[in-house]
Amino acid sequence: MNKKLSLLVLFFFSVLLQAQERIGIAFIPITYDQATISASEARLVHEYVLNSFVAARKFVVVDREKLVELENEKKLQKTESFIDSKTSIQDGISRGASYLISSSILVLRHSEVSRGWESMLQLQIKVLDVSTGEILATENISSDFIAPEKSVVDARVWYADKKEIKVIEQQEARLKVVEKQKEGAFILALQRLVENVKKFSNTNFPISLEILNWDDKNKNKFAIAAGSKIGMHNGQLLDVLQVTEASVAGKTIQRSQKIAVACIVKVDDANFSEAVIISTEKNYKKVRANDGVIKVVTR
Template structure:
């Protein structure tokens, strides 16, 4: 019985490893937001951030609502309990978060609107919070950014009032995610080349990560200096075609085609980062 259990755990973890190898999107954890008051609606804010982050389709999102400290995240990844975690948002396999989103709710007022006879006609709510991104490996974080949602319309329940107030922040949150989680990919195939160099390449990122035709990437090769990656920028490339959900074909300018061919032939690490305008 014990042998069968160990075998099952091994197969489960191997399946998880394989799945994670196939999905190259960055892994982002979302910790439970802290709150100035003991509001029973505070969890709705965290849940909405998880939902919006997941809907961008650019990340593997891990719900860490029960572990809201970076140290706890590090310890969690070392423990056996981590292997059995069921807190993964997008799939049922536990993965280690590279970044952790933390937040603090400044206020979350929810109040009932009453009729003249005292009966409740509906509810209105608003929310104000700060959010930052923590690098799990280093513990370094971005500066906290404030978000103030608009007051909701008259809603049937307190929960729906908070949800609508959060929905008013969708555009701001999407922009925040875009700036703090730049898209990065690598060349997985040379589509066209000649004696003068590489002309077209295929990247391992596409629609799933929010890449669009016309998007521009900087292309760089990485030199390791004293154990640290040092990027050398070669130039810019443009997405000409999207293939399926996970690939993008890019045109290579003539001025960098020859050097890029040499870098690829030498098996040097080449990365491509989306240019945020």
């Protein structure tokens, strides 16, 4: 993730989703070079990207095919369907799209190699604020296989047995094979792209979770008020943050510092899960001992 995107992510931390709430997003029709990319290929890319957001469950996805620019969204939210309803226009907007997802295919290439076919995709994704039109985040995402981070691999020993870990590793290996047919290579590239799009959405739409209680027997285990309803799953990584206050220019502002990483080890139901600390910073024990204010954020 580039430095510009890292700074933009700070915006999202000021408007973190609260557990059990979902955010409305709409998709602007995908753009592409019609001279080199077929409409059917572009449509398939669009569907895979859209479905990756749907699968996350923390979004209310509104796919408006005729939404070609931000102004159309603003007009749509001022129609009689909102005005004549029992709720206010603002209520209607909150139930529609708060953000627009714009995507553009930069590269789509199919190559015949010695063992078969390989396809390569590069997509530019932008997140826009519906109310202002401001671009809040942008990133070029490729279909390259990206090996999981060490923290992701380390988390597996906390929630999965050896058999489950082997299945996960086989699924990752499957993403790196060379397909015999061009169509299969394209689908495989789309599957890799989806994995990378998930990382983008997780980074830019984190969820703030409430710690319900710490386990009496295992001091590094805790329960959170979030479950399958908003896409929590075993192995989901969480940043554990210490919250303090600082005075800046006469104003009191909150400061969040990461003190640990946790992962979900059990999703109890739609609304509750259990997590365990898997790595800590040097000040973690001190914060816990002093009953410091702690919050948890998905990553």
